[in-house]
Amino acid sequence: MEYALQINHLCKQYNTFCLDDVNLSLPKGCIMGFIGENGAGKSTTIKLILNLIHKNDGQIQVLGMDHLTDEMAIKQQIGIVLDESNFPSNLKTADVGRIMKHIYTNWDETVFQSYLTRFTLPVNKTVQQFSHGMKMKLAIAVALSHHARLLILDEATSGLDPIVREEILDVFMDFIEDEEHSIFLSSHITSDLEKITDYIVLIHQGKIVFSRPKDELLDSYGILKCGLTEFAAIDPAVIQGYRKNRYGVEALVQKSKLKGNYTIDPANLEQIMLYHVRGEKE
Secondary structure (H helix, E strand, O other): OOEEEEEEEEEEEOOOOEEEEEEEEEEOOOEEEEEOOOOOOHHHHHHHHOOOOOOOEEEEEEOOEEOOOOHHHHHOOEEEEOOOOOOOOOOOHHHHHHHHOOOOOOOOHHHHHHHHHHOOOOOOOOHHHOOHHHHHHHHHHHHOOOOOOEEEEEOOOOOOOHHHHHHHHHHHHHHOOOOOOEEEEEOOOHHHHHHHOOEEEEEEOOEEEEEEEHHHHHHHEEEEEEOHHHHHOOOHHHEEEEEEEOOEEEEEEEHHHOOOOOOEEEOOHHHHHHHHHOOEOO
């Protein structure tokens, strides 16, 4: 199997935070969702991939190349969208295109213009006149206009209205349709990730909790609601996390391991994350 991104035993030490032994692999042609609470290590991991900060240990390969020795070649072949627009506020879209053609050897002005049209971005307004959604659309248009093989996105749909998010998710699905392109997407919007991702990685306090195919993950877990007496009789090994309330207990359980006749509701990605991170444990 070919991988668009491989991270092995990645570590980064700060005074008050440690990214500890991070391992993940994104197969070519797939979308990987990267989730976790604020401060869990998502942005730190992305900055390390891009060599914006220096690692303490570990290896990172992007498109089969070392992220340090092949940094310039890698950056010609990836598209990057961070959670804030970094374009100078006085630029218009035409100015952005003229600048980018001197940065990317494969810059395609025709493709860029097609995305500007698709996203209905105005040509006569400057970036400072753009809404947040328009700025993110511009950043995505740039990321897609130099024939990138991998997109690395940090909260690219955060703060956007549902209609704009849906439009951008459609673009991402088009991007990977030929199975030659890949996306690594950090996001708090788990409902978006449920729609488009193939794999989900959860990071918590600098450590990877799980890295699994999304469909397998959603199929593995369910939400059990029962009384305290029923709950006490369940094997603790089946329970990933639980919360008690005045009506009884709500728990995230591994469906295949639960013995007995129980009613189990489907678990969504947000619930799986919350119970792994904040649910009480036996």
